[in-house]
Amino acid sequence: MNPVARLRSSSRTPFLQVVKTAVAVVAAVLLCRLLIQGPFPTFAAIAALLVVQPSINQSFVKGLERSAGVVLGVLLATGFHLLLGDSVWVVLLVVVLAILIAWALRLTPTSATQVSISGMLVLTAGVVTPNYSADRILETVIGAVVALVVNALIIPPVLLEPAHLAVARLARDTAVAFERVAIGLTEGWDHDRWQDALVRARALRAQHAKTEASLNAARESLTMNPRGGRHRTILDRDDAITEHLRVLVTRVTGMTRAIRDNTAPDLRADPVVGGIATEVARIGADVRALSARVESTRLDPSSTAGAGGDDAEVSTAEPALTAPMEIVRPNSRHWVLIGALLEDVRRVREELLGEDD
Known part of the structure; x- marks a missing residue:
């Protein structure tokens, strides 16, 4: 089979799902810019992208998984930054520990991946402070909540x-x-x-x-x-x-x-x-x-x-x-x-x- 063909799905995602995702991302980013002063709310945009799912129940679960992973990843990265700094080996150490912690806690694949990604983004995005970490967690929560609300309000599909x-x-x-x-x-x-x-x-x-x-x-x-x-x-x-x-x-x-x-x-x-x-x-x-x-x-x-x-x-x-x-x-x-x-x-x-x- 042509490897390129594996990049394409056998069916398209419903266009309504695409619209809901776009609306959720824009709304989450704009809301974060109003409430939180700082850089572009990347965590909010990512949360909105991931949380909009075909059903409200799936969105709720994804929101919980995403939020839990971000909280663990941000706290882990903040703690190691305050203790050891932000050198390359500290970033690698946080990523490895995040993988091991997710395995030990039996987290879902979404949460497990999010712990590592969040920790890495926090350490490589700039100066890490307690306020910075709290803002990133708040961003994620806002993005997840906005995505859940948008998914509920824009004609939830009944299959x-x-x-x-x-x-x-x-x-x-x-x-x-x-x-x-x-x-x-x-x-x-x-x-x-x-x-x-x-x-x-x-x-x-x-x-x-x-x-x-x-x-x-x-x-x-x-x-x-x-x-x-x-x-x-x-x-x-x-x-x-x-x-x-x-x-x-x-x-x-x-x-x-x-x-x-x-x-x-x-x-x-x-x-x-x-x-x-x-x-x-x-x-x-x-x-x-x-x-x-x-x-x-x-x-x-x-x-x-x-x-x-x-x-x-x-x-x-x-x-x-x-x-x-x-x-x-x-x-x-x-x-x-x-x-x-x-x-x-x-x-x-x-x-x-x-x-x-």
Whole structure:
């Protein structure tokens, strides 16, 4: 890979994030120039640059990390300057000690790096006095606070829609996987087609992991967000649906693998297999209805659907899945596969109907 290509991200930072960062830096510098007499408030500008994050919660954490690192670094540099002066070897000593102290205290990477940088900047920026050190700490606090306020006031992003759509897609693709099993049992697929079906079913695990990551990002964006409370009901519901889908993904993958490993040319002729295919098709219909229910839930919390209006009507529909099948005499050739599929159907039914408590 071209090393230069590593300098570029696969996606752009939202332009609103760029605007918020610029506003925070300018506001922090101007405020420090009004409150603190002295050189250009570098610490305030750096704090504003680092603290503006995609969510308010992340900004708050970054502000704490940045402030803690600056306080430790400035105090360490001031103490060694008063004792040993400001020669090159003193600067190097402070940097090394800052690294060791950060390691000993188990500081986060942001705080650990900031201890060394702050100590080095204090010792190399000019004459170090207690007042100078106090001003640098105050600068950092002002920069962090300004960045946090700007991030809160300029339309904090709510990342609920990408997560909501990811849940709907996962439910839809899980329904397709069940429908694929039903079609394969009905048409009598060979080993190669079942292998392809298994590859697609296994891909659902990675998709489920990405969906969970989207939900975590959405929850992060709602933390400390003034608009967060209105969206948490939908997010909690999506979390619960994703947990149900985790079980369904495991089941459909296991069913597909069992059929792949035990399929035979005469499997379709078994009447019990036909009944299982019907049940699996009904499972697919129920999961597809779940996907439609998620998609129909509007993200505007003031709407009746988002508050349980249209969604409540859909959820009251009777599931297509019937009662578990009863097999009086198992097939002597395929009874292992049939038994495994029947157990999977039973467990999926319990998951869909909420009977596994």
